[in-house]
Amino acid sequence: MSLTDAPVSTQTLVTTKRVQRRPVTPGGRRRTAKILTVVGLFLGALFAGLPVLWMLSSSFKSNTQIFENPPRLITETFSLDAYVTIFTDPEKMRFFFNSYVVALSVVICTLFVAILTAYAFSRFDFRGKQILNVVIISVQAVPPITLLIPYFGLIVLLGLYDSYPGLILTYMVFTLPYAIIMMTGYFNSLPRELDEAVRVDGGGSWTALWRILVPVATPGIVSVGMYTFMLAWNEYLFALTLTRTVEMRTVPIGIQLLMGQHSYEWNEMMAMSVVGCVPVLVLFLFFQRYFIGGLTTGSVKS
Numbered sequence: 001m002s003l004t005d006a007p008v009s010t011q012t013l014v015t016t017k018r019v020q021r022r023p024v025t026p027g028g029r030r031r032t033a034k035i036l037t038v039v040g041l042f043l044g045a046l047f048a049g050l051p052v053l054w055m056l057s058s059s060f061k062s063n064t065q066i067f068e069n070p071p072r073l074i075t076e077t078f079s080l081d082a083y084v085t086i087f088t089d090p091e092k093m094r095f096f097f098n099s100y101v102v103a104l105s106v107v108i109c110t111l112f113v114a115i116l117t118a119y120a121f122s123r124f125d126f127r128g129k130q131i132l133n134v135v136i137i138s139v140q141a142v143p144p145i146t147l148l149i150p151y152f153g154l155i156v157l158l159g160l161y162d163s164y165p166g167l168i169l170t171y172m173v174f175t176l177p178y179a180i181i182m183m184t185g186y187f188n189s190l191p192r193e194l195d196e197a198v199r200v201d202g203g204g205s206w207t208a209l210w211r212i213l214v215p216v217a218t219p220g221i222v223s224v225g226m227y228t229f230m231l232a233w234n235e236y237l238f239a240l241t242l243t244r245t246v247e248m249r250t251v252p253i254g255i256q257l258l259m260g261q262h263s264y265e266w267n268e269m270m271a272m273s274v275v276g277c278v279p280v281l282v283l284f285l286f287f288q289r290y291f292i293g294g295l296t297t298g299s300v301k302s
Contacts, residue, residue: 059083059270066266082271091246092272095254099276101164102239102250103232106171110179110228111221113172118183119209123195140177147173148241155242162244170238175228182227186220187213222287230280251276 057073058066059082065075086092121129151170160166190213198208214221236252243249249257255272258265 055270055273059267059274061267063264063266079267082265082267083275085268086271086275092254094247095249095251095272096275098164098248099233099250100279102167102171103229105164105168106175106232107225107228109168110172110175111225113176114179114183114224115209115214115221117176117180118187119205119213121180121184122187123192123205136177136180139173140181144174145237148237151238152241161242162248164248166242167239167248167250170242171232171235175231179224179228182224183217183220186217190216226280226283226287229283233276233280 053073057075060078060080061075062077062079062081065077120126121133151173155161155166155170158166160169194212194216195205195208198204198212203211234252235250236256239250239253240256243253246257251272255269255276258269258272
């Protein structure tokens with residue numbers, strides 16, 4: 001073969017390879033994207049769920065089994081001692097009682113104030129409306145830890161230290177801005193013809209709010225209530241600072257008190273954490289449909 005034939009043969013070979021290469025179809029791209037999405041979701045679920053599974057498994061172990069090497073998610077022995085200790089100890093049950101009282105009270109008070117405020121922002125024009133909006137958003141943007149010392153001094157001055165009202169009023173300061181913003185957006189998505197229909201029938205604004213708008217806005221109210229409950233149930237910093245006696249401690253503080261000077265009751269800590277997750281899990285399972293609908297509908301104004 002002569003030298004002049006070499007470039008032609010090489011070019012022919014490259015062209016043949018290009019012809020034999022299969023083009024990527026849109027269906028293939030979608031299939032690849034679907035596989036990658038499923039793999040990513042599986043890894044994300046594994047990353048998020050493994051600590052929860054380990055917490056649940058550790059609550060049925062003894063402290064020595066928790067630190068055995070190699071670690072095992074499921075052991076041969078299955079013990080309920082940690083749960084029995086929690087449910088038979090009045091002091092630990094008091095932590096759950098306090099958390100329920102504070103969290104439910106914060107939810108009720110926050111929803112009542114947020115509904116009235118959001119209705120005013122959504123349906124009426126009044127002097128100082130824009131300034132109040134800015135103040136509400138500004139409070140939402142302030143890190144709570146920066147207000148710890150001022151709130152401590154204020155609660156002590158008002159005589160509310162180590163009491164339910166002190167915790168409830170403090171939590172409401174941080175739950176109200178979000179609740180008002182969410183409920184205002186949800187009321188804005190409801191047509192004003194509903195209010196006009198009530199006025200035609202002789203009703204006022206109060207009737208339009210509680211008889212018409214509130215029942216229609218149930219998904220938004222449920223989503224705000226669930227967020228408020230979770231925030232009040234899991235709060236640690238202010239509950240630690242604004243309470244002194246064991247009779248006023250909440251569940252997060254009760255878990256922290258299991259960390260002794262010389263030993264940690266890890267299995268009881270895990271058991272209290274599992275029991276503490278139950279209220280939020282039950283609420284989400286019962287109101288999941290309303291919760292998702294409230295988050296999506298209130299975000300867009302129709």
